[in-house]
Amino acid sequence: MTKQIKTDICVIGAGSGGLTVAAAAAAFGENVILLEKGKMGGDCLNYGCVPSKAMIAAGKQAHAMRKANLFGISSVEPNVDYSAVHDHIHAVIGAIAPNDSVERFESLGVKVIQQAGQFKDAKTVVTANGKTEITARRFVIATGSSAAKLPIKGLDDVDYLTNETVFSLTERPQKLVIIGGGPIGMELAQAQRRLGADVTVLEAFGVLSKDDPEMSAVVIDQVRRDGVDIREGVRIARVERPHNRVEHPHGAKIILSTLSADGEETGGEEEIEATHLLVAAGRSPNVEGLGLENAQIKYDRRGIKVKSNLKTSNSRVYAIGDVTGGLQFTHVAGYHAGLVIRSMLFRMNAKEDRSIIPWVTYTDPEMSHVGLNEEQAREKHKGVSILRWPYGENDRAQAERKTEGLIKIIIDKKGVVLGASVVGANAGEIINMWSLIVSQKMNVKAIAGYISPYPTFSEIGRRAAISYYGDLPKKPMIRRVISFFKLFG
Numbered sequence: 001m002t003k004q005i006k007t008d009i010c011v012i013g014a015g016s017g018g019l020t021v022a023a024a025a026a027a028f029g030e031n032v033i034l035l036e037k038g039k040m041g042g043d044c045l046n047y048g049c050v051p052s053k054a055m056i057a058a059g060k061q062a063h064a065m066r067k068a069n070l071f072g073i074s075s076v077e078p079n080v081d082y083s084a085v086h087d088h089i090h091a092v093i094g095a096i097a098p099n100d101s102v103e104r105f106e107s108l109g110v111k112v113i114q115q116a117g118q119f120k121d122a123k124t125v126v127t128a129n130g131k132t133e134i135t136a137r138r139f140v141i142a143t144g145s146s147a148a149k150l151p152i153k154g155l156d157d158v159d160y161l162t163n164e165t166v167f168s169l170t171e172r173p174q175k176l177v178i179i180g181g182g183p184i185g186m187e188l189a190q191a192q193r194r195l196g197a198d199v200t201v202l203e204a205f206g207v208l209s210k211d212d213p214e215m216s217a218v219v220i221d222q223v224r225r226d227g228v229d230i231r232e233g234v235r236i237a238r239v240e241r242p243h244n245r246v247e248h249p250h251g252a253k254i255i256l257s258t259l260s261a262d263g264e265e266t267g268g269e270e271e272i273e274a275t276h277l278l279v280a281a282g283r284s285p286n287v288e289g290l291g292l293e294n295a296q297i298k299y300d301r302r303g304i305k306v307k308s309n310l311k312t313s314n315s316r317v318y319a320i321g322d323v324t325g326g327l328q329f330t331h332v333a334g335y336h337a338g339l340v341i342r343s344m345l346f347r348m349n350a351k352e353d354r355s356i357i358p359w360v361t362y363t364d365p366e367m368s369h370v371g372l373n374e375e376q377a378r379e380k381h382k383g384v385s386i387l388r389w390p391y392g393e394n395d396r397a398q399a400e401r402k403t404e405g406l407i408k409i410i411i412d413k414k415g416v417v418l419g420a421s422v423v424g425a426n427a428g429e430i431i432n433m434w435s436l437i438v439s440q441k442m443n444v445k446a447i448a449g450y451i452s453p454y455p456t457f458s459e460i461g462r463r464a465a466i467s468y469y470g471d472l473p474k475k476p477m478i479r480r481v482i483s484f485f486k487l488f489g
């Protein structure tokens with residue numbers, strides 16, 4: 001017999017977005033049902049941010065051992081025990097997992113049902129096993145995204161890796177080919193290279209193309225110097241099974257069309273044999289099986305359509321995080337969750353503001369951004385100025401031998417900060433302050449006037465801000481004022 005449950009809020013998906021809504025709503029005394037068909041914690045904890053950052057951290061350690069001679073310590077080629085690296089990654093997941101567990105959420109007062117949910121009609125969701133039917137005052141869809149399936153001939157015939165499987169490897173890939181040079185492809189390419197794999201990135205256009213090319217050039221240069229073969233503007237003709245399927249179950253032969261200098265196919269082909277093929281070429285929203293049509297919820301291949309208050313075409317239902325197809329980051333799913341809580345519980349006007357959302361790519365050096373980039377700023381505003389400060393002029397960067405990179409600040413004609421980008425050591429930490437500055441529409445004067453402890457990497461921001469006044473000491477008017485005051489002794 002089907003169990004009928006009536007609740008205040010039903011959340012579908014227990015990842016970054018869904019967990020935040022569920023915990024906050026329960027804290028305010030709402031009755032909350034949380035449905036999860038896979039692992040609690042979603043992509044970020046199990047197949048995304050957490051394992052990738054743990055793998056990157058392992059790669060950084062190996063890199064530091066190779067580069068120790070810069071500090072007067074003998075460099076050594078590290079002995080990477082890939083299986084132990086796997087254990088490290090999963091120990092990190094294990095350390096964080098209790099925060100996202102069923103037990104924790106039940107203790108917060110959330111009823112967790114470990115089943116997929118599907119809309120039966122506009123106000124009812126049924127679990128995949130058909131045992132439970134939930135009617136709720138409000139629903140929140142937070143079902144995330146999955147690695148996009150590429151329309152490449154032969155790809156479906158090979159057992160390629162995605163973000164859901166790559167962190168399960170216990171042996172180092174000998175020859176790893178990654179399709180896609182976005183943040184996933186580039187972060188993992190560098191980490192795997194530093195852990196000893198031979199890595200090639202195949203990118204149809206340009207790598208890290210969502211960032212300012214002046215900044216991404218610094219990252220690309222370092223990843224190339226680490227030994228990753230980055231191939232941009234490639235055309236993959238087809239994929240075939242590897243020569244030895246038993247030894248290399250995740251392997252493949254990738255056949256590229258040879259292109260002329262102007263990008264035309266010449267009829268020639270080039271074959272790359274990979275012991276491991278990883279596809280990281282964008283994301284598809286998890287909309288399948290949700291029964292969205294039954295609930296009159298509009299969606300397309302980019303995701304569920306939401307208004308700026310995150311309501312879907314069914315006003316009882318919100319959608320948040322990756323499934324909405326906007327900026328796909330954990331902190332965005334969390335931001336969406338906060339907006340939905342304001343709207344659902346307090347009937348407050350909640351509106352997503354994408355202009356204040358920062359992001360970080362965790363390559364080494366890191367690259368971060370918030371607000372408008374130079375191109376967008378010049379399109380929208382007149383009299384835009386750019387302030388830069390290089391890491392090479394920062395004493396801490398010199399001490400730590402991390403002198404590659406720069407900060408770039410974009411300001412309007414009145415000095416209001418429109419955006420900031422950082423590439424270099426700790427760029428992900430440095431952008432925090434700039435996120436506050438951009439979200440509060442602060443003026444560059446405020447940044448020039450605060451005291452930054454010496455020696456810190458963050459000083460680069462203040463130095464860039466001070467450069468706004470670069471010509472001030474030479475101005476005749478200022479010189480005249482100083483001379484005038486001298487008359488008084």
Ligand SMILES: Cc1cc2nc3c(=O)[nH]c(=O)nc-3n(C[C@H](O)[C@H](O)[C@H](O)COP(=O)(O)OP(=O)(O)OC[C@H]3O[C@@H](n4cnc5c(N)ncnc54)[C@H](O)[C@@H]3O)c2cc1C
Nearest residue numbers: 013015016017037042043048116117144321322328329330
């Ligand atoms: C390799 C990689 C690295 C990343 N690194 C970063 C990073 O460093 N920083 C960052 O901000 N972002 C990063 N991201 C992106 C980040 O993981 C996502 O933006 C974030 O997880 C989205 O949260 P979400 O709640 O929308 O979805 P998810 O966290 O994916 O959660 C969705 C949940 O819904 C469940 N679900 C799906 N369908 C149903 C259904 N019908 N019924 C019940 N449950 C369902 C899924 O099983 C899943 O658990 C990374 C992603 C990847 C793949």
Ligand SMILES: NC(=O)c1ccc[n+]([C@@H]2O[C@H](COP(=O)([O-])OP(=O)(O)OC[C@H]3O[C@@H](n4cnc5c(N)ncnc54)[C@H](O)[C@@H]3O)[C@@H](O)[C@H]2O)c1
Nearest residue numbers: 180181182183184185202203204280281282328360361362
């Ligand atoms: N540090 C972080 O915050 C972080 C890290 C990883 C992922 N993410 C999130 O996950 C999202 C997805 O990352 P992603 O790297 O998969 O996607 P992406 O869309 O950013 O990059 C995918 C790349 O694959 C290329 N591509 C597509 N089809 C191809 C083909 N047939 N052949 C060769 N190249 C092809 C595209 O041109 C693009 O450059 C990111 O946009 C980001 O929101 C965030």
